[in-house]
Amino acid sequence: MKAVILAGGSGERFWPYSTLDRPKQFLHLFNNRSLLKNTYDRLRERFSPSDIMIITSERFVDLTREELPELPVENILGEEHGKNTAAACMIGTLAADDDEPVLIVPADHYIGDVDRYWESFERAVKSMRAHDGIYTFGIAPTREETGYGYIEIGDEISPGVNKARSFIEKPELVKARSFAASGKHLWNSGMFLWKRDTFLREMEMWAPSVFIPLKGVDPREPRSVNEAYRSVESISIDNALLERSEMVYVVKGDFSWSDIGSWLSIMEMEGPSNETDSIALPGSSNILVKSRSKRKIAVVGLSDVIVVLSEEGLLVCSSENSQKVKEAVSHFRKYSTGKQRST
Known part of the structure; x- marks a missing residue:
């Protein structure tokens, strides 16, 4: 087999x-x-x-x-x-x-x-x-x-x-x-x-x-x-x-x-993020925070939001729109391609 x-x-x-x-x-x-x-x-x-x-x-x-x-x-x-x-x-x-x-x-x-x-x-x-x-x-x-x-x-x-x-x-x-x-x-x-x-x-x-x-x-x-x-x-x-x-x-x-198809899938598997020494969530609920940075992250007074930070960039999106992240990626690639052609 x-x-x-x-x-x-x-x-x-x-x-x-x-x-x-x-x-x-x-x-x-x-x-x-x-x-x-x-x-x-x-x-x-x-x-x-x-x-x-x-x-x-x-x-x-x-x-x-x-x-x-x-x-x-x-x-x-x-x-x-x-x-x-x-x-x-x-x-x-x-x-x-x-x-x-x-x-x-x-x-x-x-x-x-x-x-x-x-x-x-x-x-x-x-x-x-x-x-x-x-x-x-x-x-x-x-x-x-x-x-x-x-x-x-x-x-x-x-x-x-x-x-x-x-x-x-x-x-x-x-x-x-x-x-x-x-x-x-x-x-x-x-x-x-x-x-x-x-x-x-x-x-x-x-x-x-x-x-x-x-x-x-x-x-x-x-x-x-x-x-x-x-x-x-x-x-x-x-x-x-x-x-x-x-x-x-x-x-x-x-x-x-x-199928782990979006960041929302991660939140459904792990549950929302909790406050830590580098994550503050005052007045917020149902928030996912993922970071590869040592920088502090605060999400204030929001609900159902996903925040992801890395050296590549910063993502902030509503949970219900997590499937649309690829549209942002397409935007960046289109802009990058256009910039390369103009130089």
């Missing part, structure tokens, strides 16, 4: 900690380990280093080696230009043997109750023996969340495993509220399990624009992969395959989970 970690994101919503040189998956946001290292260590409970592959950006190969020195060098693929998750999933799956199961996981998610996580995994493996297909892991909603995609579930095929009926992109608040209360919708965790041959057969049928350019590629030869990428459609695995295939199943994950 193989495991593939998708580690190519830019993590713009975690500015100013996340930068072009060290994006979110390499940040030590909790427990003094990077998100990538946490994910890798979790997989090491079931997989040997030789059976774990990481797909990342070409720029982050050295960072990945620093984080995971025991991983074989040939198991780290650096994409010259990312082509979204469908291409990354296919490259990772090609590293497996003919009928070998492949587990796909993002590098930057939080999973609590790890024992329950592996119980869900075993449930998927068992179900796959009787019902071959594409398996995804869904999480029961704990709130109305507009930042996640949802999966509508159909008939149950085995305990805790259902046929997938439909996939819904990030919904508006009213729909998210109804999904959370329906009992028929799960959060789309972005974690998958399939057999190599089954996945390739489905990709050939439903996503030829990804399958054809990559079908003969050696996943451990970056040059051939990146050459083939020039002809590959940039599309997510959800759009390319999950929304089209007729053999997609959902495993209900009975464990706490977060």
Whole structure:
């Protein structure tokens, strides 16, 4: 069995900690380990280093080696230009043997109750023996969340495993509220399990624009992969395959989970900040303060605010707008690019 970690994101919503040189998956946001290292260590409970592959950006190969020195060098693929998750999933799956199961996981998610996580995994493996297909892991909603995609579930095929009926992109608040209360919708965790041959057969049928350019590629030869990428459609695995295939199943994950998609996710996990010798919060409530500076920070008379300070910059935003931090990053990059062109 193989495991593939998708580690190519830019993590713009975690500015100013996340930068072009060290994006979110390499940040030590909790427990003094990077998100990538946490994910890798979790997989090491079931997989040997030789059976774990990481797909990342070409720029982050050295960072990945620093984080995971025991991983074989040939198991780290650096994409010259990312082509979204469908291409990354296919490259990772090609590293497996003919009928070998492949587990796909993002590098930057939080999973609590790890024992329950592996119980869900075993449930998927068992179900796959009787019902071959594409398996995804869904999480029961704990709130109305507009930042996640949802999966509508159909008939149950085995305990805790259902046929997938439909996939819904990030919904508006009213729909998210109804999904959370329906009992028929799960959060789309972005974690998958399939057999190599089954996945390739489905990709050939439903996503030829990804399958054809990559079908003969050696996943451990970056040059051939990146050459083939020039002809590959940039599309997510959800759009390319999950929304089209007729053999997609959902495993209900009975464990706490977060995609750690914004600073608000950190506040939900850790709780609001408390006052310290360098943080003052008079008349304020529900405040998150993160700082890599020795400077004192005061937040006075405000509620539901996030403050993050680093050498890269200062972020002040309302909790409800934490998803929009990437818009500020785009502004700075646009201004920086324009300035460079004018000189």
